[in-house]
Amino acid sequence: MKKYTAASAFLALALAAGLPTGSPLAQAGDAASVTAGAKMEDFTLPRLSDGKDVTFSSYKGKVVLLSFWASWCGPCRRELPAYNKTYEKYKDKGLEIVAISVDRDAAQAQGFIDGLDGGVDYTLLLDAQSMVMGRFDIVSMPTSFLIGKDGRVIHREVGFSDEKLVEVEAKILKALEAK
Amino acid sequence: MGKKKKGSNKRSTNGVDENAQSAAPPAQEPPALEGAKNGGGGSEDLSQPSVIGIFIAAAAAIFGLWVSFRVTMRHLDLKYGEALEDALCNVSETISCDNVLNSDYATVAGMPVSLPQLANFVLILVWVLLSLVGSRRLKQAASSYIFGMGLLSVAVSAFMFYISKSQIGSFCPYCMMLYGANTAVFIGGLWASGWAPGRALKRLSTSLAFVPLLLGSAALWGGTLAVSQAMYDQTKDRYIAETLERQAKDQEARKAELEAKGMKFPTVTDTDPWTGAENPKITVVEFADFECGYCKRLSYELKRVKEEYGDSVRFVFKNYPMNTVCNPHVRNNRHRYACGAAVAAECAHKQGRFWDYHDVLFKNNHRLRPDDLEHYAEEIGLDMAAFDACQKDPATMDLIREDMDDAKRLEVSGTPRTYIEGEELRGAQPAEILAAKLSKALGEATARVQRDRDALIQAREAAKTAPTTVAIKVGTQSFTIDAFEAAIEDGKATTAADREPAQHINWFRAKEACEAAGKRLCTQAEWMSACMDAEPVDDDSDGKLDDDYIEGREYPYGESYISGQCWVHGDLDNKNHNVVKSGYFAQCKTPSGVYDLTGNVAEWVGDSPQNAVLMGGGYSFQDKAKCFKTQDTYGPGWANRYTGFRCCQ
Numbered sequence: 001m002k003k004y005t006a007a008s009a010f011l012a013l014a015l016a017a018g019l020p021t022g023s024p025l026a027q028a029g030d031a032a033s034v035t036a037g038a039k040m041e042d043f044t045l046p047r048l049s050d051g052k053d054v055t056f057s058s059y060k061g062k063v064v065l066l067s068f069w070a071s072w073c074g075p076c077r078r079e080l081p082a083y084n085k086t087y088e089k090y091k092d093k094g095l096e097i098v099a100i101s102v103d104r105d106a107a108q109a110q111g112f113i114d115g116l117d118g119g120v121d122y123t124l125l126l127d128a129q130s131m132v133m134g135r136f137d138i139v140s141m142p143t144s145f146l147i148g149k150d151g152r153v154i155h156r157e158v159g160f161s162d163e164k165l166v167e168v169e170a171k172i173l174k175a176l177e178a179k
Numbered sequence: 180m181g182k183k184k185k186g187s188n189k190r191s192t193n194g195v196d197e198n199a200q201s202a203a204p205p206a207q208e209p210p211a212l213e214g215a216k217n218g219g220g221g222s223e224d225l226s227q228p229s230v231i232g233i234f235i236a237a238a239a240a241i242f243g244l245w246v247s248f249r250v251t252m253r254h255l256d257l258k259y260g261e262a263l264e265d266a267l268c269n270v271s272e273t274i275s276c277d278n279v280l281n282s283d284y285a286t287v288a289g290m291p292v293s294l295p296q297l298a299n300f301v302l303i304l305v306w307v308l309l310s311l312v313g314s315r316r317l318k319q320a321a322s323s324y325i326f327g328m329g330l331l332s333v334a335v336s337a338f339m340f341y342i343s344k345s346q347i348g349s350f351c352p353y354c355m356m357l358y359g360a361n362t363a364v365f366i367g368g369l370w371a372s373g374w375a376p377g378r379a380l381k382r383l384s385t386s387l388a389f390v391p392l393l394l395g396s397a398a399l400w401g402g403t404l405a406v407s408q409a410m411y412d413q414t415k416d417r418y419i420a421e422t423l424e425r426q427a428k429d430q431e432a433r434k435a436e437l438e439a440k441g442m443k444f445p446t447v448t449d450t451d452p453w454t455g456a457e458n459p460k461i462t463v464v465e466f467a468d469f470e471c472g473y474c475k476r477l478s479y480e481l482k483r484v485k486e487e488y489g490d491s492v493r494f495v496f497k498n499y500p501m502n503t504v505c506n507p508h509v510r511n512n513r514h515r516y517a518c519g520a521a522v523a524a525e526c527a528h529k530q531g532r533f534w535d536y537h538d539v540l541f542k543n544n545h546r547l548r549p550d551d552l553e554h555y556a557e558e559i560g561l562d563m564a565a566f567d568a569c570q571k572d573p574a575t576m577d578l579i580r581e582d583m584d585d586a587k588r589l590e591v592s593g594t595p596r597t598y599i600e601g602e603e604l605r606g607a608q609p610a611e612i613l614a615a616k617l618s619k620a621l622g623e624a625t626a627r628v629q630r631d632r633d634a635l636i637q638a639r640e641a642a643k644t645a646p647t648t649v650a651i652k653v654g655t656q657s658f659t660i661d662a663f664e665a666a667i668e669d670g671k672a673t674t675a676a677d678r679e680p681a682q683h684i685n686w687f688r689a690k691e692a693c694e695a696a697g698k699r700l701c702t703q704a705e706w707m708s709a710c711m712d713a714e715p716v717d718d719d720s721d722g723k724l725d726d727d728y729i730e731g732r733e734y735p736y737g738e739s740y741i742s743g744q745c746w747v748h749g750d751l752d753n754k755n756h757n758v759v760k761s762g763y764f765a766q767c768k769t770p771s772g773v774y775d776l777t778g779n780v781a782e783w784v785g786d787s788p789q790n791a792v793l794m795g796g797g798y799s800f801q802d803k804a805k806c807f808k809t810q811d812t813y814g815p816g817w818a819n820r821y822t823g824f825r826c827c828q
Contacts, residue, residue: 072812104814129788131816134685139799139819 038153043132048101048109048124059096063175064147065168067099068133071112073141079160080113080120086169087122093176097122102133102141144168148175228322232370233310235363236325240303243360247297250353251411254280254291257476258609259418261425267352272513276351281476281607283542284342290408292339296332296357298403302396303328303364309392310371320386324396326368327383332361348545349472419611426612430602437589437603444598445497446585450578452496452524452533455485459493460624461617466499466586466596469521470514474595475541476607483610488617496537497582498524499594505576508587516547521579523552526569527561535559600624635765642676642762642774648828649772651705654714658705661698661825663761664775664782665689671696672826676762680780680823686791686815689783689824699786701827703809706784706794710735710776710806712769725809733805735769735776740802745778747796747804756798757820777804780823788815797821 042057069076087097101109146155268276309321336358372379445464467474500517527536539555556566597604600620648659664680665672672692707715713731715724745767746759768774777795785791792811796804
């Protein structure tokens with residue numbers, strides 16, 4: 001993980017210097033509440049580890065569990081490793097997990113990941129300006145969205161608990177089996 | 180005189196009968212009783228009642244009458260009066276007529292049980308008179324009624340004794356005197372019949388056929404009861420009026436005393452058990468101990484009141500166990516199981532069953548040992564594993580400690596203590612007193628609500644014509660701020676009352692809309708200056724303004740939080756709520772005329788993405804929506820239903 005620290009630091013510096021990471025106004029839009037049935041809009045965010053851009057549309061046709069988290073969020077400390085197990089279980093069936101940190105400081109987000117037992121194998125992105133998060137009417141951390149193969153939101157989950165994960169996994173399985 | 184009558188037994192020839200004869204009027208040919216005539220064997224019982232027995236019954240009835248009167252007055256005093264200490268009445272926890280008179284068993288259909296007893300003794304005295312001066316037949320019948328009443332009263336006394344022992348756990352000295360009087364009446368009646376229970380019973384059964392006496396006795400008993408009930412009610416009303424007057428005087432002094440000490444009335448928290456109105460006009464707070472007899476009495480009185488006022492009043496329960504084991508603010512351990520009961524009740528509350536458990540505990544408050552508490556929990560169907568774990572959890576005692584500390588702050592020294600709209604009441608106040616207080620408080624609350632509503636409507640109207648921008652000059656800050664949260668029309672920020680502010684706005688969009696309107700976003704310092712009416716100072720020079728000494732007001736309308744002043748509901752995930760039109764919460768404004776700075780939508784400030792923060796808190800906040808409330812955890816792209824803005828220039 002350490003090899004990514006330099007890239008993260010660069011990204012943090014870039015943010016601190018006010019360098020644009022895209023066109024904020026173009027990405028802002030009217031952030032209506034994203035609920036089940038809503039069509040996902042595309043977005044591009046840098047990977048937390050190396051700052052390389054990842055475009056959401058690259059997951060087209062896949063079931064995606066999109067999660068927003070932050071280093072200061074208590075339940076996120078349990079959610080991210082739990083999602084790793086979910087990812088291990090279903091990745092071969094086509095599940096992708098994309099976890100977006102909304103920390104303003106990339107180093108803090110990376111430090112949080114480094115502190116997790118077992119690390120995280122799925123995709124971690126950074127939304128330091130909360131531009132993407134701002135589209136989802138998110139009111140608390142963590143908040144996750146399950147997106148189907150058709151690019152529509154299947155489920156919105158606020159908070160995290162083992163019970164909730166059981167329900168989410170059932171929905172994942174159903175989405176993976178859907179054509 | 181002394182002539183032996185047909186059918187009299189051996190005992191009737193002894194000295195007892197002699198005495199009876201000596202006191203009786205001259206013998207006449209007795210009219211044979213119907214029953215005796217027709218009864219088995221054809222023998223007639225024509226013996227005269229023993230005068231000694233009759234006098235014993237008379238003495239017992241006079242004594243019983245006095246005791247019944249005393250018990251009734253004590254009952255009145257306890258429930259509606261001052262309930263001054265009565266040494267004869269309360270010897271110990273076990274020997275206490277207050278405990279018994281405060282119990283469920285002290286009344287029948289709202290009538291103190293001492294009243295029927297009083298009517299009994301009046302009747303006995305009349306029978307005594309008839310036994311002495313009536314016709315032979317009347318004498319026999321009246322004396323047999325005395326015996327019958329004695330027998331019945333002894334049976335009732337035995338039952339009441341059993342109830343005192345098994346259900347109340349206390350014995351009432353006055354009641355014991357009544358049991359004694361009843362027993363003496365029975366003995367007197369038996370003596371009068373010549374110590375022959377069989378013959379007395381037989382004579383009683385015959386006498387019951389003496390219709391005029393039977394009906395007359397029933398009428399007298401009913402009449403006495405009705406008159407004594409009427410007198411009781413009259414005295415009760417007088418006591419209530421006197422108590423209300425006395426309490427009103429005491430309250431003024433107590434209120435002034437508490438205010439002088441800077442004390443506020445009980446702190447009600449989300450964790451306190453409550454019942455009644457969801458949106459109360461007034462709140463009643465009760466400090467109680469489950470082992471306290473007066474608290475038990477109060478719980479019954481409150482229950483009656485709750486039925487009538489539950490729609491507009493909320494009743495909150497707070498624990499104040501009177502035992503040093505858990506309560507450092509008391510000095511004695513009179514209530515040995517009170518701490519355990521309080522903990523158990525909290526645990527029932529955790530399972531949403533507080534009031535069921537509360538009722539069971541008070542009903543059985545003479546049996547609150549740990550195994551009893553478990554049994555009651557099982558009885559009402561609690562999850563026993565969770566109940567046991569909760570009892571061991573130190574956090575449960577922490578909740579009780581909060582109650583006890585609050586009570587200490589209010590100088591509560593005993594239980595029960597009830598607070599109604601700032602008025603402090605001691606002891607087991609009767610439902611009538613509580614209802615009078617609530618009616619008065621509700622009347623005042625309704626009038627206050629109406630006044631507030633009128634003021635709010637006026638303020639809303641005033642907001643519609645209020646200036647839409649306000650010039651602020653505070654310290655080094657000099658700027659103009661929009662009076663209302665911004666809406667966006669044709670991409671431009673607008674400010675006006677009676678219009679929904681824009682939501683789902685990120686900093687970039689807010690900045691763009693202000694600039695399109697020829698304005699700019701406020702800086703954090705400007706925004707705080709407008710809200711606090713004082714320029715914020717970065718005391719610790721860390722570049723933040725929300726972690727320093729507070730220079731001005733905490734809230735736009737004043738120094739302390741007032742519920743309902745601004746639009747805040749305190750529930751982050753409540754999707755049933757939304758923003759309100761600007762100026763709708765018209766009292767949420769600064770003296771200079773800036774509306775809705777706290778609550779409704781949180782407002783973006785800052786002149787660059789790096790110092791973009793949200794100020795004031797959105798409508799999901801409650802008292803934390805303050806002039807210095809700053810949200811900086813997310814970046815400037817953050818937008819949701821709670822985010823909006825206003826412009827400066």
